[in-house]
Amino acid sequence: MSFLALFRKELRSYFVSPLFYVVAAVFSCLCGFFFYTRLIFFVEYGFGVNILGNFWLAFLAGAPYSISMVLLLVMPLLTMRLLAEEKKLGTIELLLTYPLRDRTILAAKYTACASILLVLLAGTLVYPAYLSVLQPLPWAPLLSGYLGLLFLGLSFIACGLFISALTENQVVAAIATLGILLLCFVLTWNEAATSPPVLRVLAQMSMFDHFETLARGVIDARDILYFVFFISFFNFLTLRALESRTWRGR
């Protein structure tokens, strides 16, 4: 079995599962609702000021009514089964006996889940497409925002895949992933409990502070590197978790 075969198998397992369609329906319903409420809010209260950029910023990144928040809620549901299910069913042993390197298994599962992420995000393009029919739209900053969403989603997958590699219980995997990601979200909400220097470090670590810059329409090397490091770090840990089965003897 090659990377491509494993990737196809993983992708197929998503598309034949009712879970994906329920998740996709909930995702698009929440995003659509937030788009509508934000749109009405901005039209009513932002009359006559420079708000289109702010609207996209609020819709892509603003808590709690934004795509990023919905992504935070649904991605653990997509990543929870990636390795935990294999462990629960015992098929992980079979998978590890194939003439495949651990990194190929990881790459196939990661890429398949990333493809699902792309499908979900592509569905949300209907909102800017709809607005662009009504009036001219500056697409460049919006694309930067979507690049940010993509990085955010890829980071969620890396984190979720790692947690899924640690447990065979899918519910535990989903809740633990959600907990970690939520912690990343609220990392800088604790001003009252931390000193300014600590807060500055936390801001550097905060996934959502880095995402916000991209959502504004600014592609900054610091943010890109942050996400690349975040994804690499969790994928590295996932690989070690897969490897550890051999040296831990289970």
Added chain:
Amino acid sequence: MNGPWRQWLQLAVASIGLAGSMAMTEAILARHVLRVDLTPDRAYTLAQHSRQVLENLRHDVRVVAFLRADDPRNHEIEDLLWRLRAVSSRVSYSVVDINRNPMAARQFGVNADGALVVESDGRRKVFSNPSEPLLIAAILQITRSDKKRVYFVTDHGERSPQDSDRQRGMSTARAALAGEFYDVQPLSVLAGGSVPADASVVILAGPHADVLPAELQTLADYLARGGALLVMLDPQQAPNLVAFLRSYHVAVGDDVIVDPENRLFAGDVLTMTIPGLSPRQPVSAALKAPPLFAQARSVEFVADTEARFGGVSLLESSPASWRSGDPDVLHAGTTTYVDGRDVRGPVSVAVSVVMRSNARDVPPGRLIVVGDSDFANNFFIEYLGNKDLLANAVNWLAHEEELVGVRPQQQQPGVNQFFVSARQGRAAFWLGTVVQPAVFLVVGMVVFLRRRFTG
């Protein structure tokens, strides 16, 4: 060491190494701007002018931002400060939570969140609503070596910068100009006195009595040698000043502007906002809010066929306004439009004039005439764009264009703003909340049924 312990150790070392290299790269990039700004007006990139100011700093500048913890502007303000520091190592900044550290706020004389304190070489400027233009202007002001001087003429019942009376005084205006780093002094030009050589701007703030011909000659001489004069002239006051201004192609009307639509809510009919801000002049183009005038008269620039004077109207009342010729309107406080007597608006209420000179060593004199002085008194100056109007006018007259010339980008109608009708809003709701999720559910149902019935 062997077996699992060795593996755990390797894992720990590799994890710490990866996290460490990430932190190090972030630290290196913290002082370098490597970014692409895709916003239409490059809103998150420093303007070339700002970069020049920062690159030419001769003194260290410290900025302290007083922010409230949950203020949505924080990320943007901190990003702006970071961009400044990335350009110049002379700039340092810190962020203070005003709620957690009220003592520090009091120490700096700050009492509102969103305030910025800029310090350099013992000088300090405090301002609110931080933006790139305001921040760069503040840095310019506190790092300049010389302090320019503004003189207020005091001989004809003008408003005094020393007077703290709510209606008559202009002590708040003096404080505002001191914040712009001007030294404000009174000036008497009675009986042959001359305008001091160090005067950057001379202000006549609402003279009641007529200005003597000798005094007018003093002011004319001052303008002829490149001086700068700000005249605020209330209705029915100082008629010979009207004739003097006419020689500079400024026509000051014997009228009062009336605007029932833009009057101050619950105020009298003669107190109104002036919504027409000319984008052709930095003084008005940089205003973020319309000024509020009480009892204003018309001031227009009369075209100069000899091209000795270049003039621009700065402010215009709304199309719903008119210039009233009713002689009793000031006493009655109310009037109605009468055909023949009154003239429909919009009406110009402030102009700027540049005097063109053929002499090479004489800079062109500058003049601004505003048809009201109430806007700058202690009561009105804090309203809407009044303080900015006064500060911008003085900065422009003093040839400090960079303090008013760095303006926010003009909006692009149809791109930066958007409007949707009720029907379009409902379509957005149905499209996003109902139709799209339903498509996913239907496809999911089909897939589920096919699997069930085909095995």
